[in-house]
Amino acid sequence: MMAHDIAALKVRLAGIRLEENPAIVRQRSRDFFWYSPTLKRQLEHITADLIAFATSEEDVVRILSECFALGIPVTPRGAGTGNYGQAMPLAGGVVLDLSGLDKVLEIAPGWVRAQAGAIIADIETACRPSGQELRLHPSTYRTASIGGFIAGGSGGVGSITWGGLRDLGNIIRLRVVTMEASPRILDLTGEDVARVAHAYGTNGIITEVEMPLAPAYDWIEAIIGFDDFAEAAAYANALGEQDAILKKLLAVIAAPIPQDYFLRHRKYLPLGKHVALVMVASIALDAFTAFTARYAGETLFRSDLIAPEDAKGLPPLYELSWNHTTLRALRVDPGITYLQVLYPFPTQLDLVARIHAELGDEVPAHLEFVRFDGKITCFGLPLIRFTTEQRLDEIVAIHEQMGAPIFNPHRYTLEEGGMKQTDAVQLAFKREADPAGLLNPGKMIAWEQPDFDFDTGRTYLFPGLQGSN
Amino acid sequence: MMAHDIAALKVRLAGIRLEENPAIVRQRSRDFFWYSPTLKRQLEHITADLIAFATSEEDVVRILSECFALGIPVTPRGAGTGNYGQAMPLAGGVVLDLSGLDKVLEIAPGWVRAQAGAIIADIETACRPSGQELRLHPSTYRTASIGGFIAGGSGGVGSITWGGLRDLGNIIRLRVVTMEASPRILDLTGEDVARVAHAYGTNGIITEVEMPLAPAYDWIEAIIGFDDFAEAAAYANALGEQDAILKKLLAVIAAPIPQDYFLRHRKYLPLGKHVALVMVASIALDAFTAFTARYAGETLFRSDLIAPEDAKGLPPLYELSWNHTTLRALRVDPGITYLQVLYPFPTQLDLVARIHAELGDEVPAHLEFVRFDGKITCFGLPLIRFTTEQRLDEIVAIHEQMGAPIFNPHRYTLEEGGMKQTDAVQLAFKREADPAGLLNPGKMIAWEQPDFDFDTGRTYLFPGLQGSN
Numbered sequence: 056m057m058a059h060d061i062a063a064l065k066v067r068l069a070g071i072r073l074e075e076n077p078a079i080v081r082q083r084s085r086d087f088f089w090y091s092p093t094l095k096r097q098l099e100h101i102t103a104d105l106i107a108f109a110t111s112e113e114d115v116v117r118i119l120s121e122c123f124a125l126g127i128p129v130t131p132r133g134a135g136t137g138n139y140g141q142a143m144p145l146a147g148g149v150v151l152d153l154s155g156l157d158k159v160l161e162i163a164p165g166w167v168r169a170q171a172g173a174i175i176a177d178i179e180t181a182c183r184p185s186g187q188e189l190r191l192h193p194s195t196y197r198t199a200s201i202g203g204f205i206a207g208g209s210g211g212v213g214s215i216t217w218g219g220l221r222d223l224g225n226i227i228r229l230r231v232v233t234m235e236a237s238p239r240i241l242d243l244t245g246e247d248v249a250r251v252a253h254a255y256g257t258n259g260i261i262t263e264v265e266m267p268l269a270p271a272y273d274w275i276e277a278i279i280g281f282d283d284f285a286e287a288a289a290y291a292n293a294l295g296e297q298d299a300i301l302k303k304l305l306a307v308i309a310a311p312i313p314q315d316y317f318l319r320h321r322k323y324l325p326l327g328k329h330v331a332l333v334m335v336a337s338i339a340l341d342a343f344t345a346f347t348a349r350y351a352g353e354t355l356f357r358s359d360l361i362a363p364e365d366a367k368g369l370p371p372l373y374e375l376s377w378n379h380t381t382l383r384a385l386r387v388d389p390g391i392t393y394l395q396v397l398y399p400f401p402t403q404l405d406l407v408a409r410i411h412a413e414l415g416d417e418v419p420a421h422l423e424f425v426r427f428d429g430k431i432t433c434f435g436l437p438l439i440r441f442t443t444e445q446r447l448d449e450i451v452a453i454h455e456q457m458g459a460p461i462f463n464p465h466r467y468t469l470e471e472g473g474m475k476q477t478d479a480v481q482l483a484f485k486r487e488a489d490p491a492g493l494l495n496p497g498k499m500i501a502w503e504q505p506d507f508d509f510d511t512g513r514t515y516l517f518p519g520l521q522g523s524n
Numbered sequence: 525m526m527a528h529d530i531a532a533l534k535v536r537l538a539g540i541r542l543e544e545n546p547a548i549v550r551q552r553s554r555d556f557f558w559y560s561p562t563l564k565r566q567l568e569h570i571t572a573d574l575i576a577f578a579t580s581e582e583d584v585v586r587i588l589s590e591c592f593a594l595g596i597p598v599t600p601r602g603a604g605t606g607n608y609g610q611a612m613p614l615a616g617g618v619v620l621d622l623s624g625l626d627k628v629l630e631i632a633p634g635w636v637r638a639q640a641g642a643i644i645a646d647i648e649t650a651c652r653p654s655g656q657e658l659r660l661h662p663s664t665y666r667t668a669s670i671g672g673f674i675a676g677g678s679g680g681v682g683s684i685t686w687g688g689l690r691d692l693g694n695i696i697r698l699r700v701v702t703m704e705a706s707p708r709i710l711d712l713t714g715e716d717v718a719r720v721a722h723a724y725g726t727n728g729i730i731t732e733v734e735m736p737l738a739p740a741y742d743w744i745e746a747i748i749g750f751d752d753f754a755e756a757a758a759y760a761n762a763l764g765e766q767d768a769i770l771k772k773l774l775a776v777i778a779a780p781i782p783q784d785y786f787l788r789h790r791k792y793l794p795l796g797k798h799v800a801l802v803m804v805a806s807i808a809l810d811a812f813t814a815f816t817a818r819y820a821g822e823t824l825f826r827s828d829l830i831a832p833e834d835a836k837g838l839p840p841l842y843e844l845s846w847n848h849t850t851l852r853a854l855r856v857d858p859g860i861t862y863l864q865v866l867y868p869f870p871t872q873l874d875l876v877a878r879i880h881a882e883l884g885d886e887v888p889a890h891l892e893f894v895r896f897d898g899k900i901t902c903f904g905l906p907l908i909r910f911t912t913e914q915r916l917d918e919i920v921a922i923h924e925q926m927g928a929p930i931f932n933p934h935r936y937t938l939e940e941g942g943m944k945q946t947d948a949v950q951l952a953f954k955r956e957a958d959p960a961g962l963l964n965p966g967k968m969i970a971w972e973q974p975d976f977d978f979d980t981g982r983t984y985l986f987p988g989l990q991g992s993n
Contacts, residue, residue: 218767224811225768245814296898299693342693345714429765
């Protein structure tokens with residue numbers, strides 16, 4: 056790894072809070088990459104030279120300008136709740152910690168404006184008096200920053216109603232600082248949002264966001280049990296298609312995941328039951344109950360029906376869902392990892408059934424139902440009883456051969472974790488906004504190795520990591 | 525028609541406002557049935573013996589009880605804005621006018637409780653201070669009652685987001701009075717709502733409703749122009765599938781309908797342009813504009829961009845849509861009528877194109893995009909340049925042969941205007957709630973003639989009407 060002139064940088068950044076303590080620097084150079092045994096092996100040693108803490112947009116401009124002058128890479132970080140090393144500085148240099156940009160700036164009917172480092176839960180606390188909340192949040196609601204969610208996430212709780220962050224309209228405006236001698240500040244709206252959303256901070260630093268708000272309904276949590284996994288999936292798919300029953304979460308988790316890993320809910324989870332996790336608006340409760348009866352779903356848990364003393368100590372239902380399902384499994388069994396699967400409409404239920412029949416024991420199913428291009432379908436975040444990286448790759452290949460695209464969470468690049476192709480819009484914007492290629496190096500293959508052939512199935516390896524692998 | 529003992533009834537109803545003036549009785553015995561030349565011929569002569577005005581649930585109970593005792597039919601009426609004779613008393617007797625039950629009783633986050641005769645616009649005026657509005661309303665928003673909409677309507681403005689009234693969750697609760705010696709008052713929720721929703725008041729009188737509320741966004745009206753009808757339809761379908769762009773109305777209307785009939789918007793409507801009518805939330809404007817550019821749609825009109833003096837005199841955009849499209853055409857050309865078509869997902873665009881190619885000049889296209897069972901598809905309310913009833917039936921048959929089910933607006937029965945089959949739930953409830961068959965006679969074939977064979981294609985004729993046809 057190239058040595059960076061950190062001493063010179065420190066002089067230039069006088070007045071900005073910096074951190075050099077190796078233990079703290081290492082801790083602030085990591086995220087939840089260790090969900091993946093592959094990434095754990097590849098990225099375990101990664102650390103920045105220095106953490107720089109910004110508390111204002113002016114700080115960000117100054118840090119980027121000085122790092123540009125010295126040719127020092129900068130990797131932005133919110134709360135570090137990503138799972139693919141999004142915020143890990145593969146080429147060392149500076150980690151730009153944005154957690155100090157934590158202000159909620161303005162709340163209006165239908166939207167909120169906040170600094171990028173604001174914690175999602177704090178934004179919602181600020182919005183609640185107006186009867187509003189964010190459309191989408193990750194299961195790391197209580198710890199994740201809004202900027203990190205936008206730069207490194209794709210959807211989550213709320214996607215059953217609102218689709219994903221990639222959908223036009225789920226991000227109103229992003230304010231971005233470029234990595235140049237004189238950094239520019241750009242406001243991106245409409246199509247231009249896609250330039251930097253889910254780009255891992257490789258082509259600009261998000262400092263401020265404007266997000267749409269939805270009404271903050273009184274959400275009821277329900278766990279519905281089924282003896283048959285396919286019945287649970289069919290129920291959830293059909294409930295997803297109920298346009299008038301307002302939902303915020305709709306997941307299906309195959310036994311024995313709930314019984315083995317949802318420890319604090321265990322008394323509600325009979326052995327062998329496959330479960331649907333549902334967050335439904337209280338105004339839809341009668342309709343939801345009637346609909347559940349059509350499918351003979353068994354209500355195992357309802358947050359509005361348990362005694363207050365039983366409610367105490369239970370995590371919110373969304374903390375059993377999305378990547379928290381994986382986290383709860385990992386806490387019990389460190390040998391677990393996971394996958395991210397798309398089961399495309401309209402054959403999603405058939406595909407789920409066929410893959411479950413083929414791999415169900417080794418790859419216990421976890422489905423998250425979402426709106427995707429106007430239809431209801433499901434993503435999978437199945438658990439994997441990990442054996443070897445080779446077998447992991449085989450499992451990925453089996454899914455893709457059967458027709459289920461994988462968003463591989465065992466890769467640290469945008470392309471391999473995503474659509475396995477160059478994002479021309481993000482690449483073009485990187486040429487403009489980060490001409491020296493100093494932002495979060497190693498994450499955009501199209502920039503690092505423009506002739507990389509995605510069709511070979513070969514894994515990209517950032518040169519800066521080669522020495523250590 | 526059987527003679528009813530109106531004199532005895534008047535004595536029994538002392539203290540309740542009654543109306544016998546034949547001109548007024550006739551006017552209150554009609555709706556917009558004259559949109560259909562067939563219904564106009566069949567129902568033109570229909571009139572009640574007496575109008576009874578209820579101003580409370582107690583009045584309703586008393587009127588039903590006394591009419592039951594005397595064997596006098598009762599046909600309920602809200603504001604009389606239906607199109608199929610829903611509120612027309614085919615067997616004479618009493619029209620029960622519910623417009624005096626007009627109170628908005630309670631507004632809470634997510635729902636409103638109102639009396640059945642409350643005008644939809646008045647409910648929304650009452651809800652607006654809380655930042656809320658109804659999910660769905662007909663284009664007769666300013667005149668229709670909420671009870672009439674539920675008893676005789678199916679969806680409308682808002683259906684692009686919320687589906688139809690038939691969807692579980694779009695009606696929370698209905699309060700109904702039965703037609704018995706001692707009328708019972710029932711509260712129906714969940715599955716039971718379907719017993720009386722869209723039953724034309726044939727099996728109970730709705731006196732109170734509880735409806736879900738949505739946030740009252742600042743809705744921007746847009747008219748987007750296309751040179752090609754198929755392009756307009758493809759744009760609207762794809763915009764419908766944009767889960768994050770909040771919409772309230774999404775219609776496509778083929779030239780020359782807009783130019784010929786939307787008189788007050790004419791200066792925005794160049795000759796030959798097929799148009800999409802869109803109501804979109806202001807928070808989604810950037811996304812909407814970006815999306816429209818993808819389809820090279822031409823913005824002909826935007827309510828937020830015109831001068832206040834130009835806005836004056838323009839009807840709201842929803843009064844160019846749904847059945848107001850038909851109404852505007854009828855005002856210019858009394859020779860126009862219409863149809864109600866479903867273009868089923870997923871082949872809706874192909875079906876629209878094929879039917880438009882076959883019938884486009886005689887049946888100018890009008891599409892209303894909606895969510896239907898979780899997918900985006902479109903209903904059609906095409907205009908018809910009417911010649912004969914025989915040709916009208918041929919046009920219906922052509923649609924059905926090509927794969928587009930018709931909800932025939934030229935029939936006054938529930939079944940023929942709907943799914944062409946017995947609704948077992950509504951029939952069973954009629955047996956229970958109207959054992960003497962006195963509510964809105966002639967509208968439910970399954971009650972009047974249980975062995976009627978829908979497969980013959982024969983039109984049902986209520987015996988009470990035979991003498992006059």
